[in-house]
Each structure stands twice: as structure tokens, then as C-alpha cells.
Amino acid sequence: MASFSSTSAKAGSGAAGGGWAKAKHFTGGGGGLLERIAGIELEMSRTQKNKQTSSHLGSLRAKLCQLKRELLEPSTSGGGKQPGFEVQKMGDARVGLVGFPSVGKSSLLTALTGVASEAAAYEFTTLTCIPGVIYYNDIKIQLLDLPGIVVGASSGRGRGRQVIATAKSCDIVLMCVDATKDDSQIKLLTQELDNIGIRLNKDPPKVSVNKTKGGGFRFNALVPLTKDFDHEVCLTILKQYKIHNADVIVKEDITADEFIDVIDGNRMYVRCLYVYNKIDMLSVKELDEIARRPHVVPISVYKNWNLDMLLRRMWQELEIVRVYTKKKAMYPDFEDPVVLTASRGNRTFNVENAVLQVHKSLLEDFKCALVWGTSVKQQPQAVGMSHDLHDEDVMQIVKLTHAEKVKATHGKKTGKTVAGTNTKDETKK
Ligand SMILES: Nc1nc2c(ncn2[C@@H]2O[C@H](COP(=O)(O)OP(=O)(O)OP(=O)(O)O)[C@@H](O)[C@H]2O)c(=O)[nH]1
Numbered sequence: 001m002a003s004f005s006s007t008s009a010k011a012g013s014g015a016a017g018g019g020w021a022k023a024k025h026f027t028g029g030g031g032g033l034l035e036r037i038a039g040i041e042l043e044m045s046r047t048q049k050n051k052q053t054s055s056h057l058g059s060l061r062a063k064l065c066q067l068k069r070e071l072l073e074p075s076t077s078g079g080g081k082q083p084g085f086e087v088q089k090m091g092d093a094r095v096g097l098v099g100f101p102s103v104g105k106s107s108l109l110t111a112l113t114g115v116a117s118e119a120a121a122y123e124f125t126t127l128t129c130i131p132g133v134i135y136y137n138d139i140k141i142q143l144l145d146l147p148g149i150v151v152g153a154s155s156g157r158g159r160g161r162q163v164i165a166t167a168k169s170c171d172i173v174l175m176c177v178d179a180t181k182d183d184s185q186i187k188l189l190t191q192e193l194d195n196i197g198i199r200l201n202k203d204p205p206k207v208s209v210n211k212t213k214g215g216g217f218r219f220n221a222l223v224p225l226t227k228d229f230d231h232e233v234c235l236t237i238l239k240q241y242k243i244h245n246a247d248v249i250v251k252e253d254i255t256a257d258e259f260i261d262v263i264d265g266n267r268m269y270v271r272c273l274y275v276y277n278k279i280d281m282l283s284v285k286e287l288d289e290i291a292r293r294p295h296v297v298p299i300s301v302y303k304n305w306n307l308d309m310l311l312r313r314m315w316q317e318l319e320i321v322r323v324y325t326k327k328k329a330m331y332p333d334f335e336d337p338v339v340l341t342a343s344r345g346n347r348t349f350n351v352e353n354a355v356l357q358v359h360k361s362l363l364e365d366f367k368c369a370l371v372w373g374t375s376v377k378q379q380p381q382a383v384g385m386s387h388d389l390h391d392e393d394v395m396q397i398v399k400l401t402h403a404e405k406v407k408a409t410h411g412k413k414t415g416k417t418v419a420g421t422n423t424k425d426e427t428k429k
């Protein structure tokens with residue numbers, strides 16, 4: 001891993017704005033790999049894009065992706081140390097502050113959580129991960145202050161890889177930028193995260209790939225494909241990944257890169273808010289322009305402007321669902337809800353997830369759940385595992401009796417379902 005150098009970062013500090021992009025060349029792991037990657041990138045840039053070359057380009061893309069993956073993945077032989085910072089998870093959700101140096105990440109952590117994280121006018125003040133907790137609407141959100149990252153971070157520059165690995169563990173990311181500097185910050189940061197497989201504010205491509213034992217390759221597009229992806233490109237990419245038998249169903253007009261994301265796996269689809277700090281330095285006109293952009297929250301830590309809006313937006317992005325559990329003939333426990341969040345591409349707020357959070361062993365004994373709240377028509381209503389819960393629902397878990405359990409296991413063995421019991425298989429679907 002490349003040593004931590006601040007000289008390169010200083011290059012960015014002098015020139016307000018555009019300086020970030022300067023430090024393009026860096027030394028960091030995997031010498032031969034970097035050359036091969038550069039070679040493929042060069043070839044791709046020299047290849048004209050048209051119908052004849054689309055297959056070849058698709059194959060190059062897939063190769064490139066595999067090489068980058070080799071570069072980024074920590075070698076398993078090296079003791080298998082986790083690349084992220086070791087900060088224990090706590091609370092109901094985790095939010096990471098990611099951004100270039102000196103945009104005000106630490107100042108924001110202190111303002112929101114009261115945890116002192118050193119803030120200063122020089123870059124790379126923060127050198128490790130500092131956690132704090134936000135108490136909001138009865139739940140605890142862990143906020144992580146992280147060192148600033150620089151261009152090249154994803155390839156091992158500075159602490160970049162550690163920062164990005166930690167960002168991967170977050171439910172959502174707050175990308176912090178300095179509102180007084182130019183807008184290349186967001187593009188460059190997004191690229192760094194993208195390089196390591198974090199897709200911001202995107203949904204997983206709607207494509208299903210079923211690897212089969214035989215039968216060759218079947219391709220079915222349910223929508224017109226207008227980009228650089230088609231039947232042939234699909235085939236070349238699959239070959240590159242040594243997949244020779246598969247059923248592919250494409251339900252969305254995707255690009256070749258998006259298809260590679262699906263094949264390569266390991267991608268994370270994370271929600272992100274762009275937090276523009278230091279708006280106390282802007283004119284009203286400049287502020288007005290920024291505030292109109294999607295996913296943007298303008299703030300000033302100095303003046304304490306708009307921090308409550310930031311919390312509200314965070315809450316919305318996390319799509320928090322609080323479920324109050326209750327025992328039979330008792331009042332619900334309103335102190336300590338089960339909290340479900342939209343987390344890294346996973347947006348299932350069903351009974352099964354809620355039960356899992358109470359205790360894994362309850363899944364075995366689960367018969368049904370009685371639910372009160374806006375997710376059901378009757379109050380209460382008996383529902384199965386796949387029922388989607390709403391924020392502030394109340395849930396009571398009904399367990400199988402011993403007799404029902406014996407019957408259910410017997411039924412399973414003989415292949416019959418037991419009438420009257422909502423067995424897991426039936427309700428899970
Ligand atoms: N004008 C203005 N300055 C701010 C604001 N918030 C923070 N700063 C200043 O910006 C500088 C950097 O703040 P930090 O909180 O250290 O920034 P950081 O992003 O944590 O920096 P690193 O840890 O070095 O990456 C400090 O001089 C802060 O006082 C703000 O709302 N307005």
C-alpha cells in the first residue's frame with residue numbers, strides 16, 4: 001500500500017478549485033496490473049464506437065473490470081486484514097462523511113453529534129475514523145467522520161482505500177463539498193467511489209442472469225436496447241467471464257458497463273446526499289443555484305444554517321421504518337423500536353427482516369404476525385413473513401405451539417402442508 005503523503009494534497013490546496021485533478025500520477029500497488037489497465041484504456045479510447053466494434057469494446061470493458069478488481073481487492077494471502085477502519089457498528093443506521101480535505105466534515109460531525117473531532121484550516125487534519133451518534137426521532141444514527149480523500153484514492157493513494165472501504169459499510173453517504181469551490185469535486189469523488197464498486201443514487205440494473213448447466217446462451221430483451229449493449233455484446237462479455245450457458249433477460253435499456261456490474265457482482269448501490277458546506281461565503285444568487293440541484297443540501301456549520309433540514313433529508317434517504325413490538329396482552333414497547341432502513345440497495349421492510357432483528361431463532365417458531373398500523377386494512381391483521389411494514393406499525397409475533405411445530409415438521413417430511421399453520425415456506429414466497 002502506498003505510504004500516506006500529504007505533499008500531493010498540498011498541490012490541490014493552492015489553486016482554489018481545479019487543483020484536485022492535478023495529482024493524477026501516483027505510485028500504488030500492482031505495477032504490472034496498472035500498465036495492463038492503462039493499455040486497455042488506451043486501446044478503448046482509440047477504438048471507434050460503432051456497430052462493428054461494440055462487441056470488441058464490450059470484451060475490453062469486461063477485461064478492464066477484471067483487472068481493476070484484481071488491483072482493488074486486498075490479497076487474501078496477506079493475512080486477510082480488513083481494509084476499512086475498525087470502528088464498531090452501533091445504532092440503527094450508519095452514515096459516512098466522505099469528501100476532499102478541509103470541506104468541513106469534522107466541523108459537521110461536531111455540530112451534529114457533539115463529539116469533538118479536530119477541525120483546522122489545514123488539509124488532512126483528520127487521519128482516522130471518528131464516530132459520533134445522532135439521536136433523532138427515537139433512533140440512533142452512527143455518523144462517521146473520515147479523513148479527506150484525494151484523486152487516486154481508490155487505487156491506494158493516501159488513506160483513500162481505507163476511507164472508501166469504510167464508506168462501503170455505511171447505509172448512506174454524505175458527500176461533503178466546499179460550496180465556494182468549483183463543482184468538479186462531485187464528479188471526481190463519484191469516480192473514486194465508482195472505481196471501487198460503489199454506485200451512488202443508482203438502482204441495480206434490471207437484468208436477470210441465470211447460469212444453467214447446459215443449453216447454451218439464451219437472450220431475451222423485453223425493451224428496445226438503444227445503448228452500447230445488445231445480444232452480441234452480451235455474449236462476448238459472458239465469454240470473457242467464462243460463462244457459456246445462461247438465460248439472460250434484460251428488462252431495462254442498459255449499457256455494457258451496467259451489464260458487467262451484474263456479472264461481476266459485488267457492487268453496492270448506495271444513496272448519497274451532496275452536502276454543500278460553507279454557504280455563509282456565497283451570494284444569494286449562487287446559493288439559489290446550488291439549492292435547486294437534485295440530492296443537494298446546502299449548509300453552513302459556522303452559522304448553523306439548515307442542519308435540521310440535513311437531518312430530515314438523511315432520515316428520508318434512510319427510509320427508516322420503526323416497528324414497535326408488543327407481547328400478548330401488553331402495551332407496545334415505544335421506547336425501543338425495531339428499526340429497518342434502506343441499506344445499500346436493499347429496501348425490504350418486511351416482517352421477516354423485523355423478526356430477524358428481534359431474534360434469529362424466532363424464525364423457526366414463527367406462525368404469523370399480528371400487525372396494527374397503516375400497512376394493514378384490519379386492526380390487527382394476521383400477516384406472513386413477506387408482508388411489508390410501514391413506519392410506526394405495531395407488531396406482535398405469534399409463535400407455533402409445540403403441537404403445531406411437530407405437525408409442521410411431519411408435514412414437511414411427508415411433503416404435505418399443514419392446514420391452519422402459516423409455515424415459513426408458505427408465507428415467504
Ligand atoms: N466559512 C466556513 N468555514 C467552515 C465551515 N465549516 C468549517 N469551516 C472551516 O473549514 C476548515 C476545515 O474544516 P474541517 O472540519 O477541519 O474540515 P475536514 O473536512 O474535516 O478536513 P480534513 O479532516 O482535513 O479532511 C476549518 O478552518 C473550518 O473552520 C463553514 O460552515 N463555513
Ligand SMILES: [K+]
Nearest residue numbers: 102120122125
Ligand atoms: K481540515
Ligand SMILES: [Mg+2]
Nearest residue numbers: 105106125126
Ligand atoms: Mg476532518
